[in-house]
Amino acid sequence: MAGMTLSKPKGLDSMTFICEDNNMKTIHCAALNRLPLECRMYPESVNIKKPGFLKKPSFFALLLGLLLSQVYVSAETLKEPIRTFQGHTDSVKTVAFSPDGNTAISGSSDSTIKLWDVQTGEEIRTFKGHSDKVYSVTFSPDGNTALSGSRDNTLKLWDIQTGKPIRTFRGHTKSVRVVAMSPDGSTALSGSEDNTIRLWEIQTGKKLTIFQGHTRAVYAVAFSPDGSMALSGSKNGTIKLWDIQAGQELFTFEGHTGLIYTVAFSPDGRTAVSGSQDKTIKLWNIQTGQEILTSQGHTESVDSVTFYENGRYALSGSQDNTIKLWDIKNRQNLGTFQGHTDWVYSVAFSPDGSTAISGSRDKTLKLWKIDLPPTAAFSVSPSTGTAPVTIILDASQSLGQMLNYQWSTSHGKTMTGKQVDLTFDKSGTYTITLTVTDGLNRTDAFEKKIVVNQPPKAVFTLSPEQGKAPLSIDLDGSASVDSDGTITSYQWSSSDGQTATGKTAQMTVQNEGKYTITLTVTDNSNATATAKKTVSFGKKIPPVATFTVSPTEGKKPLTVHLDASQSFDKDGNIVSWEWKSSSGKTLSGEKTNFILTTVGEQTITLTVTDNDGATATAEKTVTVTGDAPVAKLKVSPLTGFAPLTVQLDSSDSVDTDGRITDYRWTISDGQQAIGRTKSIIFGEPGTYQINLVVTDNDELQSDKATQTITVEKEIPPVAKLQASPLSGIAPLTVALDGGLSFDPDGGTLVTYRWKATDGKNTLTASGETATLTFDKAANYRLSLTVTDDEDNTSSNNVTITITDTPQIAFEGLEDFYEVGDIIVVDLVEIVPRNSRERVDLWVAIQIPTGELFFRTLLPQMPFALKPQAFKNSLPSTETTTRLLEFQVIPGMGGEYVLYGLYVKEGENPMEHLSDLQPILRSNLVTQSTMFSDQFSEQ
Incomplete structure (x- = not known):
């Protein structure tokens, strides 16, 4: 049977029938406007019992021929719309009816x-x-606004x-393919080619949630009727169900083999439909995510599917240029609408279901007459009750143009009329x-079941039914019954305002008089019944309690004799x-003795009970005395230097007739402590x-x-x-x-800590x-901190100045020269100098008489008594300078001292002899030699 192909009779546009294969599996076969006829398995389809003769192929073929010759035509083709709307200059991508059905809105590729x-x-x-x-547009629930989504990545x-x-709502990074308003109009959903769904707040335009999970563009979204869930369809053929509040995916529907163009919830929210590029429409169970059925009526992609408000009928629009009307309940195609000359992108029912509107790639909208079969529905008020x-x-x-309403009941009654009354006895x-x-x-027929309840019966007992107040009475409603269900609640009340619940309960009668006790029972159908009883109770005369106590005061442990023999009861x-006793001791008997060990006033209470329970x-009051404790303290040390830690000990404190429970220390400076030692x-x-x-x-305190x-x-x-x-350098x-360093109070210094720092x-x-040892030039703060044997400290500090001044030295100067010797002296700077700094060079020679001669640049007068620089404005770079070159001649012999110094440009070191630090560029180098007075003897 699975491979069978059927031919369509001449002139037949569509047909639907049900048959079975040889394995008794139900097959739903529908022509749906195309041949060859396709047959699909549907477990929910109606089974036709197969007579024995159908087991033979020849009889089955005969029956099939008869079926084809008398097939039921389930769908008509309508080619003439009520009217056509023209005005768009490009494809009509989306259409929607206003809530009152008087207007319609459309969005187009013309923006x-x-x-x-x-x-x-x-x-x-x-609207521009x-x-x-514009891919999608929808009305708000009140019809005052509309929301649209566009290829420009925005909603408006x-x-x-x-x-x-x-x-304008911004956030998507690619085209917005679809938008949907929540049932209350407070939020909106959008699906985009950026693979996301977004939830927006309509009043502010604020983005509330981003739903991520699809791996391809999202072409379809829909709110559930209660607004708690959402459906989305994607380019990869998957449908996802989302929890709106949690922002989480609940599960994925899989079954389509192509892009999902459209999704819609049924009005009761229990099912959903989807249309796909794979040319099919699928019905889904929202609770399980399972596919219920598949329709293959369209010959191209299904771009739009929508439910009618009763959930029984649906419309679909396709790229095969047609619109189809479906009976979901009976799984039939009721009609095909042909009139568009290009793809149908969008379809919508009018609110009353009498018309439908469509939008197409042919740039038009069309309004169609919808002639829906009747749909029976009714309400019952009240939905349950007690006979x-x-x-x-x-x-x-009920929906449709009704001429007749016929009612019938399972107990044989019939009625007619749109609204009727019915009594159940x-x-x-x-x-x-x-x-x-x-x-x-x-x-069309519709049925409901109602339950007519038999009320329960309230029955109870109370005990005792007589006596003297005050007394307690026990209530028992377990004899109450419900013939057609169970009792779920027992409510008790009394005429003095008391209430109680439960099958059994208890109440207290405080005063004499008549009391009415009422029991109200409720069964599982919420029917009630009551029962009442009135009882009378007399007044109890209570006894009189009196007693003597002796002695009434004394030192603990105190034995007192108690005698209640004078107590009496007038009526029994x-x-x-x-x-x-107030200390918690209890005894019984007409006469007895108490031993009191708690110091203070003790209250002794006698309670007498008579034969009526009154x-x-x-x-x-008895006064019990005791001995106060004695406080003794030890303190160590008694003297010392601040901060001084003192140990407190109260262990020698005593209590001759008990034990010490609290130790309180107070100090004259306000300090306090609690404890035996502190x-x-x-x-x-x-x-x-x-x-x-x-x-x-005994809470007795000692003296201080x-x-x-x-x-x-x-x-x-x-x-x-x-x-x-x-x-130094x-x-x-x-x-x-x-x-x-020393300790003035005679102590010992135990540590010496040295620290030098320049901050780095x-x-x-x-x-x-x-x-x-200081390796780097800086001003260092050197400190010494000493600590004595009592952990007291003291510090002192000085500044250490370390420089990196370039070092200079004489080269070539011998210790002794004779007449005729050639003296050559050089000045060498050992450390590289700063190339950005310019300096002056001073050179001087001190002769044996003590006079100081300054080296000049004048060849005629190489030395002068006037202080002056030898060379001015020298670039400060590493160099060797020829200072002196001359021959020793006879003259003044003795010790000659050479001086060399680089100073900052323009400075005179002779003016700062007391403090050369501000002007020094280098160290002051000195070196001496001896000159002879005459030629040495050969």
Whole structure:
């Protein structure tokens, strides 16, 4: 059977029938306007019982021939629309009816949106604002605004009355293919070629949620009827169900083999339909995600599917240029609408279901007459009740042009009319069926079951039914019954305002008089029943409690004798005597003794009970005394330097008749402590009084015990340092000596810590004497911190100046020269100099008489007594300079001293002899030699 191909009888546009194969599997076969006929398996299809003779192929072929000759024509082809709307200059991508059905809106590839008068087909206004194709447009639930999505990546909200945009929604990075409004109009969904779905707040345009999960462009979105879920369809052929509030995917529907162009929820939210590039329409179970059925009526991609408001009928638009009307309940194609000359992108039902509108690539909209079969539906009020009950049946929910409403019940009653009354005298479950017939004699039936309840019966007992107040009575409603269900609630009330719940309960009667007790029971169908009983109770005369106690005061442990023999009961006799002390001790009996061990006033209470259960009490007071504890304290040390830690000990405190439970220390400086032993720190010098008060288990306090301590001011040590030298050129080793440091209070210095830092580099050392070597030029703060044997510290500091001044030296000068010797002296700078700095060179010679001669550049007068630079404005670069070259001649012999110095350009070192530091460029180099007076003897 699965491979069978059937021929369509001449002139037949469509047909539907049901048959079975040899394996008794149900097959649903539909021509749906094309041949060869396709047969698909549907487990839900109606089964036709197969007679035995059909088991033979020849009989089956005969029956099939008969079926084909008398096939039921289920779909007609309509080619003439009511009217055509023209005005767009490019494809009409989307259409929608206003909530009142008087207008329609359309979006086009020409980037515009148009509002139309449905009755006349006239354009009302054009909405302009998008810069590219408009793919989707929809009305708000109140019809005052419209929302659109475009290839320009935006959504726009429009004012229907003015045609002006209210706001623009931005966030998608690619074309917005579809938009949908929530049922309450507060939010909107959009699907985009950027693979995402976005939830927007309509009032503000704020993006609320981004739904991510699709891997290809999203072409379809829809809200569930309650707005809690959403469906989306993607280019990769998948459909996803989303939780709107959580922003999470619930599951994925798989079955289509092509792009999903359209999705829609059924009005009850339990199913959904989808249309695909694979030319099929699929019906889905929302709860399970399972495919219910597939329709293959279209011959090209299905671009649009929408439900009618009763969920029974659906419209589809296709790229085969047709629109099809479907009966979802009976799985039939009811009609095909042909009139568009190009693809049908969008279809929509009018609110009353009498018409449909479509938008096409042929640039037009078309309005079609929809002649739907009747749909029966009714309401029942009340939906349940207790016999006898009268209900109202109302068929106003039925859809179609009805001529007749026929009612029938499972207990044999029949009625006619759109609204009827029906009375049920007995309990039970009844089926009510409504059959409606329209002007074309088409019928539909709908049924509901109602439950008529038999009320429960309330029965109860109470005990006792007589007695003297006050007393408790027990209530028992377990004898109550419900013949057609179960009792779910027991509610008790009394005439004095008491209430209780439960099958059994208890109430207390406080006063004499009559009381009405009422039980109300409720069954599982919410039917109720009540029962009442009235009882009378007399008044109890309570007994009189009185007693003597002896003695009434004394030292603990105190034994007191209690005698209640004077207590009495006027209308009976006392049956019990209960004694209780305020310390918690209890005894019983007419006479007894109490041993009281708690110091203070003790209240003794007698409670007597008579033979009617009435009680009376009496109280008397006994005073119990005891010995107070004695506080003793030990404090150590009694003197010391601040901060001084003092140990407090109250272990010698005693209580002769009990135990000490609390130790409280107070100090004259405001400090407090609790405990047998504690430590207290005194941070300031002074005289302090320490107080101790102890409390015993009888809450008796001791007298105050005191001790005075003296805290002296701590004298810190004195840090003194010696460092040599205090300045020099890196690397420089400085000797450190802290030997002059001392502790004024006779203590011992235990540590010497040295630290030198310039803020970046830090050197440390320890010990009374030490050395530090400075490798980098900087001003260092050198500090010595000494610590004595009481952990007191003191610090002292000096500044160490380390320079990296370039070093210069004489070269070529011998220790001794004779007459006739040629003297050649050079000045060499050892450390590279700063190339951006210019300097002056001073050179001088001190002769044996002490006079200082300054080297000049004048050949005629190489030396002068006047202080002057040898060379001015020299670039500060590494160089060797020829200073002197001459021959020793007879003259003044003795020691000659040469001086060399680079200074900052323009400075005179002779004016700053007391402090050369500000002007020095280099070290002052000196070197001496001896000149002879005469030629040496050969």
